[in-house]
Amino acid sequence: MAILVNKDTRVVVQGITGSAGTFHTKQCIAYGTEVVAGCTPNRGGETFEAEGPEGKKVAVPVFDTVAEAVKKTAADTSCIYVPALGAADAILEAVDAGCKLVICITEGIPVMDMIRVRRALEGSSTRLVGPNCPGVITPGQCKIGIMPGHIHKPGRFGVVSRSGTLTYEAVGQLTALGMGQSTCIGIGGDPVGGMDFIDVLELFNDDPETEGVMMMGEIGGNAEEKAATWIKANMNKPVAGFIAGATAPPGKRMGHAGAIISGGKGTAKDKIAALGAAGVKVAPSPAEMGKTLQSML
């Protein structure tokens, strides 16, 4: 089962004709993801050509609007590569079109835009992942986003992270230890976004195919602290963690818009302490993430 995406997921890619959209959609199709439509305004009627897992030719129709794409192809999930200043609107378009899951890869969306998106999502059943994230992958079934598919291996461990490449690092370690992944989700590096740690952990907790979870956080905000409280009260599977940025100086934005220690709050130290108190084993070094989860089994 895994969570959020599987072999039956039908994807529409917004921004498919841009360079990032093109490159990564081809990789996702080659992985075996069911990309059924693309959407770029004014490019409707074109065909996006790619090759599936065994080199089989795939022709994806491109539409002007997500509404039309959903109507004509029954797409249920959107992946967004639209540039930053138009991306919030793209998210709202996908929600309006009836997508049940929207995965926004785009980095650099203005915070006020995301605050408005969250407001618009109140009362909606659509799930948002991201923005500023690598996407979601259920290994062997469906890859939506920019992660390198070949490092993943199907299995029983869930992975959730605020960082893209740090997730790949963890996945690489888990795969090397023979610990395949049920689903890997990048929740993104922005201060205001979609699904948070708790939202994802809830799904992993209820997923019969997930046996344990690896979670990677970083400085800034209090998402990890909130997750720790939730984990202590609800989680019935082992969770291992790592927090990036123990060496980050205060007040500086460390790449991610959300990775900033403000007014003394959001330090790695506080997060590590909160998680530890909740029974999460926190890896002392990023090289030991996989081993740390393994030690809890």
Add this chain to the structure above:
Amino acid sequence: MKIHEYQGKQIFARYGIPIPSGVPCFSAEEAEKAAKKLIDETKNPVVVVKAQIHAGGRGKGGGVKVVKGGPGEARQVAEKLLGMQLVTHQTGPAGQKVCRLYVEQGLDIARELYVGLVVDRERRRVAMMASTEGGVEIEKVAAETPERIITEHIDPLLGLAGFQARKLAFGLDVGRGTPKPKDTVKQFAATLQKLADLFVREDCSLCEINPLVITKQGDVVALDSKINFDDNSVGRHRNWAELMDKDEEDPVELEAKDAGLSYVSLDGDIGCLVNGAGLAMSTMDIIKHHGGNPANFLDVGGGANKEQVEKAFKMILSSPKVKGIFVNIFGGIMKCDVIAEGVVAATKELELTVPLVVRLEGTNVDKGKEILKQSGLSIQAADTMADGAKKIVKAVRAG
């Protein structure tokens, strides 16, 4: 992005938020002229000469001087302030050089309040905080007497509602002791609504007025302005470029930003070049974990081309502190062959003399490794992050 008090006040003025009369000055003569102008206009002999730096705590640090002796004294004060290294609790020990001043009219202050807006990440709303404890560090108030801070969250659909503004006004009892309480309450509430509007339209990440004063006449005036902008929004604000003060920015960090890279200077001697912010932070962490000291944070991002990688390399090497470099790449969007080409090109052109450890993994990893191998350069390869960190720490210690 941070801006100066005088620039923030110019924005306040655009939104109809009351500010004292003031003039930005870049020399002692300008300060003298400004003081004369203000004294003549306001018929009040008191002016305030304020150092303009991005950090807070300027008053305590000696950067804000009340002048009662006229334009001549204002000039003398300005001479002393300009060029000084102003040290405050927010600048760090080296302080910040004062190159700009703001000369402002003196006010008859009855009360000092605090109003601040910030993005509340947990509530996914802009939060407006108000407190009777103006003129002091708000973090101190939050830590010691949090009950003295009232907060309202702003619904993006509605803006700051009239009733919310009144809750804050009456919560702080702004009318108490003023000659015209009803009017003071009205002014205060209106100011808050204008601030809320400003915050959203100008794409701020922080907006503080500390202190927001009530004058003896019962008027509401913003005595200070601290505005930070959301860097993500630069594409829709053409005026930000001219507001930037290069003297306040680390030149390498600025160069990196222009090149589309994320760079933060640190204290150590091991340069890092990494793709992805989380992995870049983790790389700094693991270097420290193995006994080394990172010289910088650098996220080369996912779309970096060969030229950007070369630039990043040069940026790292421009610091004399750097005694070794660790390149740690796990390619998703970033392709390992692109990184490898950039590393090889930069190494050759810069005639690299410090040890270099490169760890590649992910998209096009085999192509990348091949390019490094074929280069004939003395690059130490590492397969894992731990291996790479240990190697670079060892190499830097040995060298």
